[in-house]
Amino acid sequence: NGSKKVLDALEKHMGEAGLDVVLEFRPEGHGDGVRVSHSGCQGFCQMGPLVTILPENILYTKVTADDVPEIVAETLVGGKVVERLLYVEPRTKEKCLGPDQIPFYQRQTRTVLKECGFIDPDDIREYVAHGGYAAARKAFADMDAKGVCDVVSQSGLRGRGGGGFPTGRKWEAARVQANPKKYVICNGDEGDPGAFMDRSLMEGNPHCVIEGMMIAARGIGADEGYIYVRAEYPLAVKRMRKAVADAEAAGYLGDNLFGSGQSFRLEVMEGAGAFVCGEETALIASIEGLRGMPSPKPPFPAQQGLWRKPTIINNVETLAQIPRIVSEGAAAYRALGTETSPGTKTFALTGHVSNTGLIEVPFGATLREVVLNIGGGVTDDRGFIDEKGFKAVQIGGPSGGCLTPDLLDLPLDFDSLRSVGAMVGSGGLVVMNQKTCMVSVARFFMEFTQRESCGKCVLCREGTKQLLALLDDVIEGRGTAETLALLETLGHAVQVGSLCGLGKTAPNPVLSTLKHFRKDYEEHVFEKR
Template sequence: MLIKSYEDLENIRQKARVALEQYDMRILVCAGTGCVANGSLKIYEKLKKMISEKGLLAEIELVKEVSHEGIGVNISGCHGFCQMGPLVRFEPSGLLYVKVKEEDVEEIVNTTVIGNGVVERLLYVNPKTGEKITTQDENPFYKRQVRVTLRYCGRINPEDIYDYIAHRGYRAIAKVLNNMTPQDVINEVTESGLRGRGGGGFPTGRKWSFAAASPGTKKYIICNGDEGDPGAFMDRSVMEGNPHSVIEGMMIAGYAIGADEGYIYARAEYPLAIQRMRKAITDAEAIGLLGNNILGSNFNFKIHIKEGAGAFVCGEETALIASIEGQRGMPRPRPPFPAVKGLWGCPTVINNVETLANLRYIINNGAALFKSYGTNHSAGTKTFALAGQIQNTGLVEVPMGITLREIVFDIGGGLREGKKYKAVQIGGPSGGCLTEEKLDLPLDYDELIKAGAMIGSGGLVVMGDDTCMVETAKFFMSFVQNESCGKCVPCREGTKQMLALLTKITEGKGTEEDLVVLEELAHSVKDGSLCGLGKTAPNPVLTTLRYFRDEYIAHVRDKKCPAGACQALKEYYIDPEKCKGCTLCSRVCPAGAITGEKKQPHEINVELCLKCGTCAEKCKFGAISTR
């Protein structure tokens, strides 16, 4: 069925809405990457099978003239609450089950589907109050969120274009094509205050203005889905959970700047996201929402997918363009900027997944509503991937300007296992560490830069008091050093030398002079590198030196790791009160560093000890510890 006009689109929407409303119940099984890895597709198939056997299953064909009474069972995208997956949501009640297993399906069908009851043991339990939470909206993880980009992730079937259309999908591009000029669209996006969600935070409307003003009959839109920060999975979840929102965003951007072609650049490590994006493109083409004369207008647009090989540097605009062109992904000096001379020499706008997914909301609801969230200079909402030593890992979307304290302790539930908060690494390898003193800092682009960090794409790794900040800086430096393309000397050689110094320090061989050299190197790399990777690579080092210098001093002056995390600085000892003289430790020690008589307390020769930890692992009496 081809959609050739705004009226056709509205007719299809009405049919799909009516069909959805006929269901007695709709069950949505999370089929994001995390839940799929934990067996959610088996849960989905078993639910369908058991409900079908009871004669209650209503197959979802949203635009066909058939009755849909019964139970609809469908997959959805990521719900965000990854810590508690697999997740199963029930509509229209909003009931949410967590940590569901395949063996729970029979009880779910008998108790909830047939009996309209609740399986109490599958409800989320608030660890602070012990209260069982029945619905998703009452869950403290979701309660403080404002979901704009993620609004329909977890609530629609990402593989059904009609489900997207039923939820106002493609209405924004229809509004644009029917009622707005390209300049109107640019003005609306500019007025909204939307800034790039990929890291730099450049104003989206301004970027579009440059490209629109650039001469040329051929222009391109590129969706940057090359999400490479450790611990980040925001863009992946949007592409998996609501791929059509990305397509619609690209179309809006294309219309605004005069582009008729776009590329989605996604890393090959995201097979599910790529699979769903491909299907979404094919389905949109099949019903006329991509191609020529879209919705009866003179606007043409087609989209290709380019799979990246996973190079972190290809998140940088010019390196990404080189990769699409079939060249090695290496940045080039700017200007000229891509908006003037980009893909194959043509004016090109590059926006990341989250930026594009915001556009339908802005066009449908107006710039003022979008600006009502966030701060004066950082409007709207931002998705963050919570990871590390936090109770509730997962994907959250919050208004810009929210404090770190609210994210970590209200939404994230605080640190797990009784750990004490130490820091958050925000923005991935390009970001920096924020200490306890920064917990009430509003999270927006400008405030974070002042604190020596950056929002980046939105990775947020929470660290407890047993985390070594020197080791953390070393981890991120190792990452960026491996990912450096090697084109410019400051990044290629500077990160290598910084990593060598950090390794030396964590091995207990560093000096106070090394700290001076490390800091000087960090500033040199920051100032002299060609692209954003090199310019931001020193951020984790600079912020840990700024906020945790005492830990660096302890490593170089006292040869101690205050967190007890650096293996080379651990000193193993045997507690004579606990040691039974069983001799097991001396028998497993590869260095022969443990001596003592049978049934008498043993001792460790620290000069011979390899610090491998084997003795502590094998000791049955807990007599061996580190200090």
Template sequence: MNAITAKTDLDNIAETYRKAQEAAGRRVIVCAGTGCVANGSLEVAKAFEKQIAAAGLEVSTFLQTEPDHNTVQLSESGCQGFCQMGPLVTILPDNILYTQVKEEDVAEIVEKTLRNNETIQRLLYVEPGSEKTCERVDQVPFYTAQSRTVLAECGTIDPRSLPEYLAKGGYKAARKVFEGMTAKEVCGEIEEAGLRGRGGGGFPTGRKWELTRIQEKTPKYVICNGDEGDPGAFMDRSLMEGNPHAVLEGMMIAGHAVGATEGYVYVRLEYPLAVERIRQAVADAEEHGILGDQVFGTDKAFRIHIMEGAGAFVCGEETALMASIEGKRGMPSPKPPFPAQSGLSGCPTVINNVETLATVPLIIRDGAQAFRSVGVKTSPGTKTFALTGHVANTGLIEVPFGVSLATVVEEIGGGITDNNGALIDGSFKAVQIGGPSGGCLTQEHRDLPLDFDSLKNVGCMVGSGGLVVMNENTCMVSVARFFMQFTQNESCGKCVPCREGTRQMLALLDDIIEGRSTEDTIPTLERVARTVQQTSLCGLGKTAPSPVLSTLEHFHEEYQAHVDQKRCPAGQCKALTVPEIDPEACVGCTACVRKCPVDAISGEPKKPHQIDPELCIRCGACAEVCKFNAIKGI
């Protein structure tokens, strides 16, 4: 379908879809984000199809026929965010949210809710603590405290349906740009909006585009960086899976703004669903004349290629990513030259992350002023975060820049939990923000507004947007070690400070955790960390020591206890713990004696046992098997 008179045809498709949807009765949306799929949501969706048909209702997954009011539209959505309660099922128009839905619940939902308008109480979300039952999505505190803008459609629309994206006003921003705005105007609008890059440093997107636009060399490229590699971050994956057309639309606008006719989406290999969705979205867009040699029937071209990563965290760094697209080892190269001047294959290139690009159409659609009305002056708009760790509600969230840390952790997160997930009194010990490149925030930062500059002022960064909440039982040295292990594994090995420095920092942290440290260990660790931070070649190397430096700053006493007293205040470092059996609690059942792999436990039946700390290897097998919580210190 080329030479399409795109305007009217696309409008028609949107209008037809809208009408069909209005005509349909209810809509069942099954979350098919990766989290819910892992919990069996695809089986749930299949069961719906079968059961709805069995109940004599018509099922329509793509609304191709003219439906009557008996039709139930069944669709799968991208990530709805509340991953921990999945599989999630939303029923429109009543906006009922069923949580942890299993295959065997489906018949009941069809019978009661779809046929008889009854709500099934046991499948509703109950807020822990207040025990309040939430009937509708907009009563769930996890959602009410958020401000879902970029994620607004992600989790409701069918990511495989171009008509639905069009019906929601999709590609209108791109059309506005291609049909009536100059490249300079687009760059100006984005700069006016104050949009800053969501992937790391927060560089102003409009300025980046303008720098690329003014380059004379052609061709130029637009790259969407979907190589989201931080452990515990999945915002970009959710967007690519849940609303792929928004990402493509953002790329098209960027392409028009800088004068590029080709774009690449670089998706990490570990996101097969995102690859599939983007691939299909590109194919659909090409078929409808949205992408191709005559975009929207104009004489402008824009094509998008998809490149799958091959398993290297460092490829999230833009120069490494481009090396990878060029078929080389993903090793960063010095900047300058910046990609805007000399990027992919030496050509001017604009490279933005997924969320940034998905935000762009909203700015063009609603205008820079509307965008600026949310968030704070230097960080306008909203930001998605992946909220995980010791909080009641974990998942994907979106909040305006500038909300306080406490709001996120306590209101959206719903409070702090113990290691088993049970809500506890008290507050968080630390929140790690920005993954292995970020730092930690503590109680003193409770009221800190979460935005680019406030975080930078306390030595942290928004980074990719991972938020890991940690309770009082967390050992901060071990946390630093965990992230250092990650960066060390993922260092590309090119520059000396990162390659050798992360290795030695990891070894020094091991010394601290395993009781081999001396009074020189911490000063040496700090010295190496400073060198790596200041002198590494790329951004990943420069930020690799952040978890160490930040925990050293906020939890120096905890480090010192490990070194001076060979003691782990949180009781987590196995080598520093002294295992013992509580004689009050032990009933002498001998379960632990039989389980111990090294025969470190002795004692007669029915009498309290003893554990030999010298023989014990701290594997914890005894504690696992003990029904009386008598094993202490492991």
């Protein structure tokens, strides 16, 4: 988006203005110098590139390199605000000085994203200065494996990768295995269209993920781990590799960690682009050098995983929650969220909404809060429209379902969403306005899953192809009432007859749009629109 040009221009013009420019983090402070720091994602994607000026907490939006001389002269030297670069709230038309005044930030609870966008992800010293690796020290120096698993179980943490399985239970299942060789894997193979939460975390705060993995290793007794990142995320791969090397050099990875006698080493692996490799058993096969195809469970990876050794696989966001749980305790973690879905969840908010970006809210926040308040309301080609323009939200990517306007006050948590036939999934939220054709939305996701089917099961391999062909029939005016009935029957058959989550959930967008937006289908079929 041009952020690098803005960064270079800041360095240049600040130097020319005679300011003492500090380019590196100094743990002892920066004296009279003005530090220019690059950060990871601040979440407010629609408004980037962003420049935050601290400690005044001024946020400039959509900054270009041409704006920089004015920022330096007016704000950094003159102490005045450049009004034209401030964010304007679409409903009230008021200018907001900084994150404290911007509803997009004000209404969020950023815990896992707290440092994301504020610390330099390439500088381990900055992570340590913000309390980083203190939780790992506590886990290795003061706790045993059972103690670590217990605190994670008591926190009620559930996996953020889609299924919501209790993390503590998964760790405990691996901990009790007698095999002395165990592995920890971080699943960074985020591939849902519209999802970029894990990418932002790996790019914005890679050490937090590493620290979560170290604590997981302590919990199950592992001495080796892999960070599996999709190759389409080259910056995440680069930052994770650098973070691993820096953590090794600083003694956070290696032998006898914190005097515990336990070793832990990490390797970053790139996925080759298959969506199905986000499934645990396919991911393990991929690391082993085999074709990434799911296999039946049991045995579960916690019993027999990588190289047939006990293995836990956790999603990036799940692992990034761990340091806070160990530092602050289970009760503090449970203070946010709901009884059965404690803590917070990051969502990638995209589509027809004023503020697209990466957000974090406690579980239990409503769809209204997320779409209308944090997201700033629904938009069309002409800009902001009111809530009457809201048609649906696709939650959970290609495996998820649609939420309709009557569900605006539904709490977003694992169980409430399941009760209406949707799922948290990995956290993609695609907002759609009244002009959106839901048959085309279903087709978009079906094309994606059909292309990504690994081909092992007949119903997933052939069924998704037939579902796609039926959707084409509807859209291209060849559909009949029988086509709609076939879509439903085949959709249910693919759900039942597929081995892994990809196939089992592939028909969800079709079935959910058929249920909630049948009129869109009928318009194609009976009115031949």
